[in-house]
Amino acid sequence: MVDTYAITVPEESRARRKQRRRQRGTVRRSVGPTAMLWVLALLMLFPLLWFLLSSFKPGGELFSYPLSFFPETWTVDGYATAIERVDFGRYLLNTTIVATVTTVLTVFFCASTGYALAKYRNPWLSVLGLCILSMTMLPGEVILNPLFIVIRDLGLYNSLAGVIVPSIITPTGVFMFRQFFVTIPDELIHAARIDGASEVGIFFRIMVPLARPIMLTLGIVSFQWRWNDYLFPLIILGDPDKFTLQIALRALVGAENIDWPVLLGASVLSMIPLVALYLVFQRYITSSNINAGLKD
Amino acid sequence: MTITRDKVTPAEPAGVTPRTPWRRKRAFGRYRLAPFLFTVVTAVLFALFFLLPAVLGLSYSMTDYRGWGDAEFIGFANYVALFQDSSFFSALGRTFVYALFSVPVGYCLALGMAVALQSAWSRGKTAARIIFFLPWLVSPIVAGVIWRWMFGESFGFVNFVIAAFGGDSVPWSSNADLSLLVVIMASAWGSAAFNMLLFVAALNNVPQSYYEAASLDGANGWQKFRSITLPSIAPTSLLVILLSTLGQMKEFAMIQALNGGGPGTQNRLIVQYIYETGFARSEIGYASAASMVLLLILLVIAFIQLRIGRRSGSTW
Numbered sequence: 001m002v003d004t005y006a007i008t009v010p011e012e013s014r015a016r017r018k019q020r021r022r023q024r025g026t027v028r029r030s031v032g033p034t035a036m037l038w039v040l041a042l043l044m045l046f047p048l049l050w051f052l053l054s055s056f057k058p059g060g061e062l063f064s065y066p067l068s069f070f071p072e073t074w075t076v077d078g079y080a081t082a083i084e085r086v087d088f089g090r091y092l093l094n095t096t097i098v099a100t101v102t103t104v105l106t107v108f109f110c111a112s113t114g115y116a117l118a119k120y121r122n123p124w125l126s127v128l129g130l131c132i133l134s135m136t137m138l139p140g141e142v143i144l145n146p147l148f149i150v151i152r153d154l155g156l157y158n159s160l161a162g163v164i165v166p167s168i169i170t171p172t173g174v175f176m177f178r179q180f181f182v183t184i185p186d187e188l189i190h191a192a193r194i195d196g197a198s199e200v201g202i203f204f205r206i207m208v209p210l211a212r213p214i215m216l217t218l219g220i221v222s223f224q225w226r227w228n229d230y231l232f233p234l235i236i237l238g239d240p241d242k243f244t245l246q247i248a249l250r251a252l253v254g255a256e257n258i259d260w261p262v263l264l265g266a267s268v269l270s271m272i273p274l275v276a277l278y279l280v281f282q283r284y285i286t287s288s289n290i291n292a293g294l295k296d
Numbered sequence: 297m298t299i300t301r302d303k304v305t306p307a308e309p310a311g312v313t314p315r316t317p318w319r320r321k322r323a324f325g326r327y328r329l330a331p332f333l334f335t336v337v338t339a340v341l342f343a344l345f346f347l348l349p350a351v352l353g354l355s356y357s358m359t360d361y362r363g364w365g366d367a368e369f370i371g372f373a374n375y376v377a378l379f380q381d382s383s384f385f386s387a388l389g390r391t392f393v394y395a396l397f398s399v400p401v402g403y404c405l406a407l408g409m410a411v412a413l414q415s416a417w418s419r420g421k422t423a424a425r426i427i428f429f430l431p432w433l434v435s436p437i438v439a440g441v442i443w444r445w446m447f448g449e450s451f452g453f454v455n456f457v458i459a460a461f462g463g464d465s466v467p468w469s470s471n472a473d474l475s476l477l478v479v480i481m482a483s484a485w486g487s488a489a490f491n492m493l494l495f496v497a498a499l500n501n502v503p504q505s506y507y508e509a510a511s512l513d514g515a516n517g518w519q520k521f522r523s524i525t526l527p528s529i530a531p532t533s534l535l536v537i538l539l540s541t542l543g544q545m546k547e548f549a550m551i552q553a554l555n556g557g558g559p560g561t562q563n564r565l566i567v568q569y570i571y572e573t574g575f576a577r578s579e580i581g582y583a584s585a586a587s588m589v590l591l592l593i594l595l596v597i598a599f600i601q602l603r604i605g606r607r608s609g610s611t612w
Contacts, residue, residue, distance in 0.1 A: 033418035041424040116334035145574040146352035166345035199330030228435030230549035
């Protein structure tokens with residue numbers, strides 16, 4: 001079959017036709033999926049884009065029909081007023097402190113706990129493992145009131161520490177590290193022990209460097225959780241001086257007459273740090289095999 | 297000689313080898329001290345901010361505690377009152393309606409995004425992946441603001457487009473059902489990125505040979521999707537559905553910013569009900585009882601999740 005075909009059709013033209021057919025096939029085949037991909041992408045992007053472009057419109061243009069997609073006059077008045085009137089700097093500082101400190105502590109304690117759960121075995125650890133598993137089933141929303149009482153009685157009410165300390169341990173983080181350390185061969189630990197390394201030394205000098213990608217992933221995810229957290233800071237922080245960005249934004253939306261230019265500007269500003277972080281580290285989130293339950 | 301050696305050698309591995317890691321660790325103190333050091337802070341934090349509140353919550357639910365003074369034990373009176381409280385049931389019912397609609401919408405959106413990203417033939421995947429992930433960065437509060445801005449009754453983009461095509465402006469915020477519809481769309485938009493990641497991981501594990509075999513048999517794209525893709529990712533699908541159900545039952549922040557549970561209190565969901573009872577009205581005992589009911593519902597959902605997870609053989 002092939003031989004007869006080769007004889008009747010000259011070699012060169014056959015190859016060319018094949019190539020052309022392949023090209024046409026590629027184009028035809030990729031139209032559908034590409035269209036679907038980009039329709040979805042535009043759907044996801046549109047609300048953000050509309051919001052972002054609106055934030056550059058002057059107050060009068062925001063509500064004047066017909067609406068235009070792009071601002072007719074670009075302005076940063078909304079941003080300027082937001083920074084000036086809403087005490088944006090303070091909220092930004094509070095949020096940065098809460099998110100950064102919590103993230104560092106979360107990564108450290110989740111790593112050490114995950115390591116212990118993966119590489120040691122004793123009754124204490126079995127009980128602790130079960131306890132942490134139970135956390136996945138008992139969300140913070142359910143123990144909101146008693147948690148508030150505990151924090152108040154500890155004297156942490158209305159302080160940033162009251163927001164930071166209770167949210168350090170996340171079951172997701174512990175299990176991420178546990179699963180990672182389970183894949184590290186025990187021989188590595190045995191070899192280090194033979195060389196005279198202490199248990200704590202093994203963890204800090206061998207395991208922590210190995211777990212760097214997981215630490216980055218959990219670090220980014222945890223930073224996002226804490227940056228965007230609303231309910232928990234809301235019950236702990238009562239003094240406007242201590243507010244985080246999310247609570248301050250909620251106060252703007254909850255007002256009797258919403259000041260939209262300020263709200264738009266403040267909202268966009270509140271997203272900038274996270275977006276910058278994401279653009280730098282995006283491959284650690286989108287390409288990692290994040291396990292189920294990574295939702296806080 | 298030989299006899300004794302033969303007798304000794306089988307006895308030794310049988311008695312010791314299977315338990316060596318255990319025994320050896322017990323013999324040395326440092327193998328117990330080190331894991332204790334690694335976990336002691338976690339254990340303290342767990343006990344203080346998780347176990348203690350959980351126990352307190354259960355006991356408060358049987359008292360009339362109001363946040364100060366003495367709590368008086370009143371048995372199950374809170375629960376009895378709760379089951380006669382129509383505002384509790386309306387919040388719970390609204391939460392179920394919300395979860396019932398937002399979970400399938402979010403599921404389809406996330407799966408569609410994952411399939412489009414995984415298709416070998418689509419172009420511009422890197423850019424699309426970044427775009428798909430952007431809503432994950434947006435906090436629930438800002439997401440609520442964004443959708444409120446889009447669906448404003450007299451100033452929103454959507455009503456403007458509807459008016460431009462000659463339609464009447466739609467009461468997105470004064471009609472309770474339409475308002476919930478906006479919340480559903482916003483939640484699907486906000487949670488899609490994360491579920492998409494789970495789907496992408498699952499789609500990567502479907503053997504390519506299945507699709508090749510199906511192509512040889514002349515199956516079209518839709519048939520391949522229905523008969524190969526969907527069954528292959530069934531465990532992930534169940535996981536996504538159950539995780540989002542748990543998440544949607546706890547919705548609070550986004551709806552706060554989007555419509556504040558309005559119009560009126562018609563879209564008040566269960567967490568908002570607990571928050572308002574416990575903090576605004578300071579009826580901690582009563583709110584704790586409501587929390588326990590929510591916990592029971594979540595536990596039932598989590599129980600189903602664990603059973604399905606165990607059947608499909610995943611670790612957690």
